[in-house]
Amino acid sequence: MISKHARLIFACALTFAAVCLPALAQDNPLLAPYTTPYQTPPFDKIQNAHFIPAVQEAIKLHDAEIQSIADNPAAATFDNTITAMDMAGELLSNVTGVFYSLSGTMNSPEIQDIAKQLSPLLSAHNDNIWLNEKLFARVKNVYDRRSSLKLSAEQLYLLGNMYRDFVRRGALLNEEQKARLREINQESSLLGLKFRNNNLTETNESYIVIDDTADLAGLPDNIVAMGADDARIKNLPGKWVFTAQRPSWTPFLQYADNRKLRQKLYTAYAMHCNRDNDYDNKGLLQKLFVLREERCRLLGHRIPATFYLEDRMAKTPEVVDSFLWKLWQPALKRAKAELAEMQAIADREKAGIKLESWDWWYYAEKLRKEKYDLDDAALRPYFSTANVEKGIFLLAEKLYGLGFVERKDIPIYHPEVKVYEVRESNGKAIGLLYTDFFPRESKGSGAWSGSFRSSFMRDGKRVIPLATVVCNSSKPTATTPSLLSIDEAKTVFHEFGHALNTLLSTAAYRSEYAQQDAVELPSQIMENWVLEPEFLKLYARHYQTGEIIPLDMVERLKNSYLFNKGFESTEYLAACFLDMAWHELESAKDMNVTEFEAKAMADIGLIPEILPRYHSVYFGHMMGGYSAGYYSYNWAGVLDADAFEAFKETSLFDKKMATAFRKNILERLGTEDAMTLYKRFRGREPKVEPFLERNGLL
Numbered sequence: 059m060i061s062k063h064a065r066l067i068f069a070c071a072l073t074f075a076a077v078c079l080p081a082l083a084q085d086n087p088l089l090a091p092y093t094t095p096y097q098t099p100p101f102d103k104i105q106n107a108h109f110i111p112a113v114q115e116a117i118k119l120h121d122a123e124i125q126s127i128a129d130n131p132a133a134a135t136f137d138n139t140i141t142a143m144d145m146a147g148e149l150l151s152n153v154t155g156v157f158y159s160l161s162g163t164m165n166s167p168e169i170q171d172i173a174k175q176l177s178p179l180l181s182a183h184n185d186n187i188w189l190n191e192k193l194f195a196r197v198k199n200v201y202d203r204r205s206s207l208k209l210s211a212e213q214l215y216l217l218g219n220m221y222r223d224f225v226r227r228g229a230l231l232n233e234e235q236k237a238r239l240r241e242i243n244q245e246s247s248l249l250g251l252k253f254r255n256n257n258l259t260e261t262n263e264s265y266i267v268i269d270d271t272a273d274l275a276g277l278p279d280n281i282v283a284m285g286a287d288d289a290r291i292k293n294l295p296g297k298w299v300f301t302a303q304r305p306s307w308t309p310f311l312q313y314a315d316n317r318k319l320r321q322k323l324y325t326a327y328a329m330h331c332n333r334d335n336d337y338d339n340k341g342l343l344q345k346l347f348v349l350r351e352e353r354c355r356l357l358g359h360r361i362p363a364t365f366y367l368e369d370r371m372a373k374t375p376e377v378v379d380s381f382l383w384k385l386w387q388p389a390l391k392r393a394k395a396e397l398a399e400m401q402a403i404a405d406r407e408k409a410g411i412k413l414e415s416w417d418w419w420y421y422a423e424k425l426r427k428e429k430y431d432l433d434d435a436a437l438r439p440y441f442s443t444a445n446v447e448k449g450i451f452l453l454a455e456k457l458y459g460l461g462f463v464e465r466k467d468i469p470i471y472h473p474e475v476k477v478y479e480v481r482e483s484n485g486k487a488i489g490l491l492y493t494d495f496f497p498r499e500s501k502g503s504g505a506w507s508g509s510f511r512s513s514f515m516r517d518g519k520r521v522i523p524l525a526t527v528v529c530n531s532s533k534p535t536a537t538t539p540s541l542l543s544i545d546e547a548k549t550v551f552h553e554f555g556h557a558l559n560t561l562l563s564t565a566a567y568r569s570e571y572a573q574q575d576a577v578e579l580p581s582q583i584m585e586n587w588v589l590e591p592e593f594l595k596l597y598a599r600h601y602q603t604g605e606i607i608p609l610d611m612v613e614r615l616k617n618s619y620l621f622n623k624g625f626e627s628t629e630y631l632a633a634c635f636l637d638m639a640w641h642e643l644e645s646a647k648d649m650n651v652t653e654f655e656a657k658a659m660a661d662i663g664l665i666p667e668i669l670p671r672y673h674s675v676y677f678g679h680m681m682g683g684y685s686a687g688y689y690s691y692n693w694a695g696v697l698d699a700d701a702f703e704a705f706k707e708t709s710l711f712d713k714k715m716a717t718a719f720r721k722n723i724l725e726r727l728g729t730e731d732a733m734t735l736y737k738r739f740r741g742r743e744p745k746v747e748p749f750l751e752r753n754g755l756l
């Protein structure tokens with residue numbers, strides 16, 4: 059996934075910042091100009107106590123900038139209004155960029171408390187901008203004259219989006235409606251925050267403790283070692299702990315012979331935030347949707363889905379629904395066939411059980427061994443984090459001529475973080491990449507890519523972007539380095555693709571308007587290379603012997619590409635339908651969350667052996683940029699499968715094709731309409747067939 063920190067719209071010209079920097083700046087490293095290499099955040103100096111005063115000062119500065127744009131006696135022009143707004147608030151987005159990155163990676167009760175205090179401040183501040191009538195009048199003035207202004211495609215795209223943003227945030231409403239909208243925004247932002255914090259707390263609370271070695275039967279040594287490490291962290295030396303974090307949860311379900319314990323851990327995860335305790339998200343979610351519906355109605359939409367979709371590639375809920383339905387039946391059919399194959403194994407082994415959802419991973423692993431002669435544990439030694447990291451850098455070098463040099467002199471926020479300077483083939487530095495690979499209690503689950511600063515042009519010079527890649531990969535143990543599953547390796551490539559998008563951007567402006575259902579194209583395309591034999595032999599080496607992954611293993615890996623694809627597609631699509639069901643709801647007022655979800659899943663005919671990838675109560679995507687947008691992964695899947703076909707038609711490392719992808723997509727996504735950019739790269743619209751074929755859905 060990608061989760062850019064909630065981008066604070068506009069930012070401020072440096073000239074303003076230089077003039078207006080408050081006296082506080084001397085004591086607050088967030089407010090003083092960064093004197094680090096490439097002006098990176100001085101994490102060695104930043105303390106939690108700095109955030110609130112820094113945000114308060116940065117808001118004041120941004121307000122002053124906005125006011126001077128609104129009060130400008132000169133007639134509105136693109137430069138004095140649109141460009142000026144784009145440049146305003148830079149300090150604020152730098153400060154919040156640091157804060158929200160840390161709240162994802164270094165969360166603590168103190169950080170949660172700061173977030174709680176910042177949320178209403180920022181929400182009110184944003185509303186002050188979007189609901190500023192004088193400002194909107196100037197934007198509208200420029201927008202209404204856009205066709206006569208001789209603007210570039212990028213400027214027109216920025217102007218159109220900025221105007222629409224004002225409208226979508228209430229600029230056309232009357233005073234009473236605006237006041238209500240402010241209340242809704244305030245309340246929603248706090249509820250959203252609580253939802254995420256509950257999710258983190260409950261994930262950390264969902265684990266099982268094992269004290270009898272017999273209960274470890276079936277688990278590979280490195281997974282047992284990981285369990286022992288996690289027990290030590292929880293002050294339970296001599297025992298083993300398995301948690302709801304994917305690197306612990308998934309292998310336990312794959313290998314543990316003790317079915318009761320599999321059920322226990324599986325259920326611990328599936329029930330988190332749904333235990334009728336202080337961290338239960340059911341009521342909160344319902345409240346949030348009631349507010350969301352009211353906001354959308356105020357803005358002229360009957361249901362939230364039409365509101366969220368209007369600026370995406372898909373444009374309407376009907377298009378999304380019909381897209382999902384097209385994939386659903388073949389996916390479900392495939393999943394049912396997989397289930398039958400697994401049940402046959404259980405029957406043959408005389409297990410005497412009917413498979414349940416907590417058995418899926420365990421029997422899938424048996425099926426993988428039997429059908430493809432592949433064993434996750436035998437593969438992992440070829441995918442150490444160090445080798446996978448070499449792999450991503452090598453791919454970026456082969457495709458785009460990039461080089462990566464570790465910089466140990468740049469301040470980091472945690473000892474596990476590494477920083478790389480990213481260079482063009484001519485040696486010119488174009489950005490910095492921060493990597494943070496392993497889980498810890500303070501880190502949110504999942505994986506994402508973000509930035510402390512995006513790239514843009516200031517006075518004709520490109521500002522160097524600071525991109526991050528954050529994962530929750532399998533940790534090193536006392537005896538082995540971090541050894542990744544294939545899925546984890548793919549995740550690293552995926553997030554690195556997002557980071558390339560940030561690192562290579564040549565956007566002129568700071569405002570980011572990438573269509574949300576296109577942003578997974580740069581990331582997902584990278585996953586295509588991971589298992590290509592020609593590429594595997596360049597990076598997948600055994601961590602102990604240095605031996606290249608054996609050819610027959612590569613062959614078996616390739617054959618197993620469709621392994622468990624029915625399950626993966628089904629649990630994913632079920633969550634997409636769930637997300638759409640919530641956003642197509644007219645009123646959540648009197649609903650029962652559990653019954654609503656059950657009905658939504660019954661409506662599509664989901665089988666009980668598979669749960670949606672996320673239950674509503676911990677479906678974090680619905681909270682942020684992916685509202686009515688979880689479908690985006692498959693939507694962008696159509697784009698990335700079609701784009702990768704272009705490489706397969708020529709060569710996997712075809713320079714010409716790579717350059718076209720870089721110039722039209724990686725550098726430009728978010729500066730023009732995504733379909734226009736795609737057609738410029740491919741010479742035509744994407745075809746759906748490569749995606750269907752890749753996922754066994756034809």
Ligand SMILES: [Zn+2]
Binds near residue numbers: 552556578581
């Ligand atoms: Zn992503």
